[in-house]
Amino acid sequence: MINAIEITELMKTYRGKRMTRVEALQGISLKVCAGEVFGFLGPNGAGKSTTIKILMGLIRSTSGTASVSGLDVNRPESRRFIGYLPENPSFYDYLTAEEYLRFVGGCFGMPGSLLSRKTEEYLKLLDLWDARKRPIRGFSKGMVQRLGLAQTLLHDPDVYILDEPMSGLDPVGRALVKEIMLDLKRRGKCVFFSTHITADVEAVCDRLAVIVGGVIRKVQRVDEIMAQGVEAYRVHCTDDDQALRVEPAALRETLAKLEQGGRKVTLVEPIRAGLERFFLDVVKECAAEKPV
Amino acid sequence: MAFVLVMAPLSRHLHDRPLFERLGHVPQPEVLKAVSADQAQAVGAAMVMKVMIYFGGLSDETMNRQKTPPDYPAMYRVISGAVKLDPYNMDAYYFAQAVLVWDVRKVDLANDLLDYGMKYRTWDWYLPFFAGFNNAYFLKDYVKAAEYYRSAGELSGSNLYKSLAGRYLQESGRTGLAIVYLSTLVKSEKNEAIRKSYEVRLKAYRVVQIIEQARDLFQVNHGRLPSTIDELIQERFLSAVPVDPYGGRFSLSPKGEVRTSSNFVFGRAKNDERKPE
C-alpha cells in the first residue's frame, strides 16, 4: 500500500549570512496513511513550515526523500493530488474569489462544467458566495483563509496539506474547518496539518507528531495520549452547581458516598493532563537534552 | 503667493539671459547619440527646433535693431550636432543654408554640411540646389556649381535648374541667380521668421536688379559706367533714391558693382553711419 505522505531521512540546511549554517531539519522520517488526520505539532521555528515547503516543492531538501501519493515531491505532477493551504495565504488580489478559483481549477486542468459546479459548492460551503464578485483585495484575513480552504478542496485531492489552517479564523470559522476535516476523514482522505495549538489537534487528529529543533520527538496516536494520564475526575451532581474534584484512587469511594447520601450523580468527567501537557513535556525534555 | 511673486522676475531673468546661454550647451554629438538610445531622431529634431525657436525670437530683436549679437557659432554647433544624430534631418540643412550662409557667410561650413547631407538624402534635389547656389553666388566656382545644378535638375526631374544654371552661371548673373534662388524658396517656406528674412532679401535684390538695369542702360547710352547712384537719378535712369530694406545706402563701386552699406544684414548700417568711409 502506498502511504499518502512518506518522508525519509529528510534534511535541510540553510546557509545563512556570514557562513552560518542553520540545520532546519535533521533527518526526519514520517509516514502518513490515507484516511488519517495527522497533526504536525511544534513550537515556532521547529521546522514545520520547512517540512511542508519541501513537500510542496517550494524549497529543496539537502538530503533525503519525500513523496506524496507515491510521487517524488520534486515532480510537479505530485502536486496534482495535493490540496495545499499556505500559512497566511495571499492570492492575486486583483482577481475576485470566483475568478481565483477558476484560475486554480484551470491550473489543475479541471473541465469547465465540473469547475463551475465545484466553485459554487465550495464558495457556498465556506460562506464566500455573496463575496464572490468582489476582488480579493478587499477581503478580511478570515475570508482569505476560507478562500484558501476552498482552493484546497476544489479539485478533490487525496492529500490535504494545511499550514496553520486555523490561524486568522474566528470561532465559527474554526468550527467549520474542524467539521470539514472530519468530513474529509470520513471520505478516506489524508489530512496533514501543522499547528501550535494543541486543542485543534485534540479535536480532530488521529495521530500527531511533535517536532522540536528539526527533529521529530514523538509520533503517537491521539487516543493513546488521551487514555493515559487521567489526573482526576470531575463529578457533577444534581441540585449542586459545584462539581467535585476527585482523585482517581478515591473515585469509587466518593461515588459510593454520594449515593449513600441520596444525591444523584449526573456526570463524571476525567480531567487529563491532556495534549497540552504532553506537548509541553516533550518540548521541556528537548530543552533539557540540549547541551547549551 | 510667493510663487507668483517669484515667477515674473524669474521669467524676465530667463528672457534677458545672454543668447548663447539660452541656446544652451550641447554635449558632444557622439555622446548624445549614444545616450539617446532609439530616440536619436527625436533628439536631433529637438536640437534643430531649439535653434529655430532661438532664431525666431532673434529675428524680431534684430529687426528691432536691438544690439544683442546673434550667436551664430553656437547655432552652427547645434545644427551640425543635430545632423550627427540624424543625418536625414532636412530641417537642419535647410536652416543652415537659410541662415548661416547669408548672415555669417560661412559658406564653406554650409557646403560641408550639404555634402554630408547628400550622402544620406540621395533623393533630395534641394541639397545640390543649395550647394550649386552657394558655389556660384558666393564662391564663384561655376564649374562646381554647374555640377550641383545638374544633379539637382536630375533629381527634381525637371530641366529648370539646369537651364537656370546655364543662364546665370557668370559673374554678371549673380543678382538674377539670387532672385531665382530666393523666389524658389520663399514660395515653399512656411516658417514665418525665415520667410520674412527671404522676403526682405528678395526685396533688396529686386532693388539691386533695378539699379543694375539702370546702370546697364546708362552704359549703353553714355559708353561709360556711372560713378554714383545720384548720377543715375539725375540722368533719370532711376526715378527715386532706391531704398535698402536693410536700412543701408546703395552705392556703386568703381567697377560698377552695386553695393550697400548694410551689406544685406540688419543692424550693420548703423555702425557704418557712425563711421563713414
Added chain:
Amino acid sequence: MYVIALTTLRGYLRDKIAWSVLLVAILFCGVPFTASLSMRQVTELSLTLSLSLVSFVLLVLSVFFGGTSLWKDIERRYTFSVISLPISRSKYLLGKFFGTAAFLTLITLFLIPVALAAVYVASHINPPDRPVLWATVLICIGFDLMKYILLVACAFLFSTVSTSFFLPIFGAILTFFAGSMSQQVFDYIHSDAARALSPTTKLVATFVYYVIPNFSAFNLNLNAVYALPLSLQGVLLTASYFVAGVSLLLALACLLFNRREMN
C-alpha cells in the same frame, strides 16, 4: 501556462498604472501641432515624434512591469499559492513572461492607430516630398515591440536571481542603454579612430557587445521616418535574433528560477 499568462495579463489590465497609458495617448493629439513647427519635414517630424512616444511608453511599461512582475509575486507571497499548483516553475515563469509580452502587444495595438492617425493628420496638412511607407512604419513599431519584449526577458532573468525590484528595474534600464549603444561603441573600437585604445579594452568591449542584447538592430526609425527601403535580409536576421535571444534568456531564467528557494 496559458492560464498563468491570461491571469497575468488580467492583472496588468486591472492595474491603474496601465490605464495611465491612456493619458499618454492624449499626447499624440499634440503631435501634428508640434510637427507643424518643422520647416521642411512636417510629416517626418510627426513620424519621429509618434515613434518616439510609442517607444517611450513601451520602454516604461516593459521596465516597470517586466522588472516588478515576478518580484511582486514573490514579495506578496503569491508564489506560495501558485507554485504549489501542479505546474512546473518553468511554466509559471513562461506564463508570466507571455502574459507580460501579450500586455505590451495589446498596448502597442492600441497605440498604433493613435500614432498613425497623428501622422495621417500631419501628412495631410503638409504632404511630404516622399509618401509615407505605412507598411515600413508598422514594421518599425513591430520591431520596437520585439525590442521591448526582449528587454522584458532580460528583466525576468534579473528577477529570478534578485530578492528586490532594484536589480530587475535598474538592470533592465542599464541593459537597455548599453544594448542601444553597444553597436556604436563596437563600430567605434573597430574604426581607425580607436587605434590608441588598449587591446584589453577592445577585447572587453567586444565581449560585452556579444553578451548584451543588441537593441540598435531593432531600430528601424530612420527607415520609417524617411521612407528608406528596408533590407529584407536585415529584417529577417533581426527577427531571428529576437527569437534566439528571447529563447536563450528565458531558458537561463527558467534554469535559475528552478533552483530558487521560496522562503
